[in-house]
Amino acid sequence: EPEVTQTPSHQVTQMGQEVILRCVPISNHLYFYWYRQILGQKVEFLVSFYNNEISEKSEIFDDQFSVERPDGSNFTLKIRSTKLEDSAMYFCASRARENTEAFFGQGTRLTVV
């Protein structure tokens, strides 16, 4: 069964360092998302991406964040200068069309020390 895959599963980084989280969405999907979940809190929307551009972003997704689809399969989230409060689980999701089911990856646990 097709699935969204994310790497790495766990990343530890020092405050101020750049991190890149990677995702491979389901192959025929067109809409891509990043969400995050701080421990014990709800899953929060960060950004949506369609047709090689950001379609919507939340207040959380400030200038420190960027997304890219460098080739036909990968979808990345970059955090330029990590802060302690960026520590969270980051989930990638994809949808075939805008109003269909969203499938999530297993997440990357980011720990900023």
Added chain:
Amino acid sequence: QKEVEQDPGPLSVPEGAIVSLNCTYSNSAFQYFMWYRQYSRKGPELLMYTYSSGNKEDGRFTAQVDKSSKYISLFIRDSQPSDSATYLCAMSGSRGAGSYQLTFGKGTKLSVIP
């Protein structure tokens, strides 16, 4: 008022019980409703997806949507210890930008006791 309200529990039931999980929402633009199951430190796993008001059944799971009351439910019949997890409701609808981002409830933690 929060967009999506979900009782966080925890909810503890004996094996074989019928479980009822609920969410209320305030944004009438929401049109698509999903239930996800999430095990600790794992990604949300899609259980049910519904569009219109009414019921949808899949095995032991039934999803119910009442758009007039802005209320959705997930019922689990014959609950099993393996159903122990956090259940998240999520919903989306046109926000004009067309991204159909999901808005999640906080999740209800369910424990099914053997």
